[in-house]
Amino acid sequence: MLVGPSGSGKSSLLRTVAGLERPSAGRISFGSELWWDSERGIRLSSERRRVGYLPQDYGLFPHLTVAGNVRFAGRRDRSDLLEQFGIGHLARARPRDLSGGERQRVALARALARDPRVLLLDEPFGALDVITRQQVRDELAGLLTELQLPTLLVTHAFEDADVLADRVGVLDRGRLVQIGTPTELLDCPGSAMVAALTGANVLEGIAVPAGQGSVVRLGGSGELVSATPAQGRVEIAVHPWKLELVDPGSSRLTDTVVSLRHDRGGTLARLTRFTVQVPPGANGHSSLSEGSTVGLRAAPEDVRVLPARDDGSG
Amino acid sequence: MSEATSSSGRPQDEAGDWISALGRFAVALGTVIVIAVAVAFLLLPIAALVTYQPLHDLIHGFGTKFATDAILVSLRTNAIAFVLMIVLGTPFAYVVGRRRFRGRSIVVTLVELPLVMPPAVAGLALLVAFGPLGLFGGTLSALGIPNPVFRQGAVVMAILFVASPFYLRGAIAAFEAIDDTLLDVAGTLGAGSLRRLLYVAIPLAGGGLGAASAVAFARGIGEFGATILFAGSFQGTTETLPLAVYGEFDANLDQAIAIGVLLIAVSAAILLASKLLARLWTSSTSTSPSPAGRSIYAPR
Numbered sequence A: 001m002l003v004g005p006s007g008s009g010k011s012s013l014l015r016t017v018a019g020l021e022r023p024s025a026g027r028i029s030f031g032s033e034l035w036w037d038s039e040r041g042i043r044l045s046s047e048r049r050r051v052g053y054l055p056q057d058y059g060l061f062p063h064l065t066v067a068g069n070v071r072f073a074g075r076r077d078r079s080d081l082l083e084q085f086g087i088g089h090l091a092r093a094r095p096r097d098l099s100g101g102e103r104q105r106v107a108l109a110r111a112l113a114r115d116p117r118v119l120l121l122d123e124p125f126g127a128l129d130v131i132t133r134q135q136v137r138d139e140l141a142g143l144l145t146e147l148q149l150p151t152l153l154v155t156h157a158f159e160d161a162d163v164l165a166d167r168v169g170v171l172d173r174g175r176l177v178q179i180g181t182p183t184e185l186l187d188c189p190g191s192a193m194v195a196a197l198t199g200a201n202v203l204e205g206i207a208v209p210a211g212q213g214s215v216v217r218l219g220g221s222g223e224l225v226s227a228t229p230a231q232g233r234v235e236i237a238v239h240p241w242k243l244e245l246v247d248p249g250s251s252r253l254t255d256t257v258v259s260l261r262h263d264r265g266g267t268l269a270r271l272t273r274f275t276v277q278v279p280p281g282a283n284g285h286s287s288l289s290e291g292s293t294v295g296l297r298a299a300p301e302d303v304r305v306l307p308a309r310d311d312g313s314g
Numbered sequence B: 001m002s003e004a005t006s007s008s009g010r011p012q013d014e015a016g017d018w019i020s021a022l023g024r025f026a027v028a029l030g031t032v033i034v035i036a037v038a039v040a041f042l043l044l045p046i047a048a049l050v051t052y053q054p055l056h057d058l059i060h061g062f063g064t065k066f067a068t069d070a071i072l073v074s075l076r077t078n079a080i081a082f083v084l085m086i087v088l089g090t091p092f093a094y095v096v097g098r099r100r101f102r103g104r105s106i107v108v109t110l111v112e113l114p115l116v117m118p119p120a121v122a123g124l125a126l127l128v129a130f131g132p133l134g135l136f137g138g139t140l141s142a143l144g145i146p147n148p149v150f151r152q153g154a155v156v157m158a159i160l161f162v163a164s165p166f167y168l169r170g171a172i173a174a175f176e177a178i179d180d181t182l183l184d185v186a187g188t189l190g191a192g193s194l195r196r197l198l199y200v201a202i203p204l205a206g207g208g209l210g211a212a213s214a215v216a217f218a219r220g221i222g223e224f225g226a227t228i229l230f231a232g233s234f235q236g237t238t239e240t241l242p243l244a245v246y247g248e249f250d251a252n253l254d255q256a257i258a259i260g261v262l263l264i265a266v267s268a269a270i271l272l273a274s275k276l277l278a279r280l281w282t283s284s285t286s287t288s289p290s291p292a293g294r295s296i297y298a299p300r
Helices: A010-018 A065-075 A078-085 A102-115 A130-147 A158-164 A182-187 A192-197 B001-008 B008-050 B055-062 B065-098 B105-116 B117-130 B136-140 B151-178 B180-188 B194-221 B225-230 B241-251 B253-284
Strands: A027-030 A034-039 A051-054 A117-120 A151-155 A168-172 A175-180 A201-210 A212-219 A223-226 A232-238 A243-246 A252-265 A266-271 A276-278 A294-297 A304-306
Touching: A010 A117, A010 A151, A010 B180, A051 A102, A065 A078, A065 A102, A078 B008, A102 A130, A102 B194, A117 A130, A130 A158, A130 B136, A158 A182, A168 A182, A168 A192, A175 A182, A175 A192, A192 A232, A192 A304, A201 A223, A201 A294, A212 A243, A223 B253, A232 B180, A243 A276, A252 B225, A266 B151, A276 B008, B008 B253, B055 B253, B065 B151, B065 B194, B065 B241, B105 B151, B117 B151, B117 B225, B136 B180, B151 B194, B151 B225, B180 B194, B225 B241, B241 B253
Parallel strands: A051 A117, A117 A151
Antiparallel strands: A027 A034, A168 A175, A201 A212, A201 A232, A212 A223, A232 A304, A243 A294, A252 A266, A252 A294, A266 A276
């Protein structure tokens, strides 16, 4: 899975693998098969690569029925695939009459009718609203586990990666900046950009060595203790769920609440410099209100010191 | 004065209501008049043609040798020109509409040039290009190809030259409008260029192709200027319906009018058929949910 902000080249990369864009230089191979080699002049066209490519809006043919869309890929009737995906009853429906989840399953069934060696999914949830998005994502997670097919998925949302991916590569301005499991990226972001992508609060500060670790004096005011030794100008990353609200009087770091959003998982508090995920029933949870000043605390091992931003290649 | 404005304000309100009602009436009346004048201007000449002679005479005029010869020549030459235009023009429009290459905009402009050319000039141009003494006349005879001038081939060429730009222009636009991803996906699903053209591009551009071909056909069936200069007017060979109308104009006005009515009937039938086809087509390829269909976000 590839994650990156918009404009980082995710889609282009996927299209290049699918054979829809021509790289100016480089090599694309699948297993022992060479698909593209700019030096040796090997240019396998997209129709000969056997990839299952799903563009952002799934690219279903509007003039064909569901069965017709799937037949286009296999050149024969594939009602078995429709049944397998639970869309047999939609065989004669037109794409425009399908829900987002149904469209995705038709697109997947069509891609599989091609007997692809790799699935390429471009922002599979990009066109969906928040509620449908979660549902479709869970569905896809189940299907991908069932299919056991190598899959390359690009998305701008790290949470998708967290649910779906074994390994995640982070793209930034056309470069692969970090690759690892979702947990590795959360725990050891290689750069401020990666940390921000995983949802962390990223702040600048000046670190002073203290004991085994360091104390980071943040721009503005306040300080946080990190378990990582550091000195000089640094950036630190703390995830919203690793921050804890404490009494402002006894804290070395205070901030003001800008807005509060309550949901099942507790409260998401936006402060002027931080975002804090407050679990239900946490300390000070009930007295939280907009405009109030709160103290903040984080375990030293949860405060990550990042390499400076201009050395962001990780 | 103060009574009128401050105590009740009624007289002014009433006057205002009256004026605005009058205004609405004037706008409605104006709309009706404009529509009536436009419709009358367009339809009265046709009505005059149909009612010029007793219906019996008109129907008799349809059946004369003059009329049947002209209708056969018109249908035959237009059918051939139409098939050539679709078969050769569609792949051409697909390439120009989908590919980006140097000089593409020049090609598009050149295709549209015959649109602004007066038909008589187009006929002259064809004559000096392919006539016996024309630029390629010698080449044609050297190749053993009989010269088209004054033959039915010349009628087909004239129609093709004058009418096909209408089709090409619309077809290029229709192919340009196709969502790129659909053709991309077709490629990744293993479809080569021919399959992409036949099963994805043409069905998706179908509405636009149909509309453009109808305009071109209508232009072709009414073709006069280029045909009379390049092909001449010989009954049974090159005399199409429009040429027959002109030919009979001096000799037999009733006959000319009968042929004219026939021409209108043929054109109207084609226009109607193409509109019905286009409606069927767009309703089957539209990407927006059908009225009876479920919404994307409907719970399943």
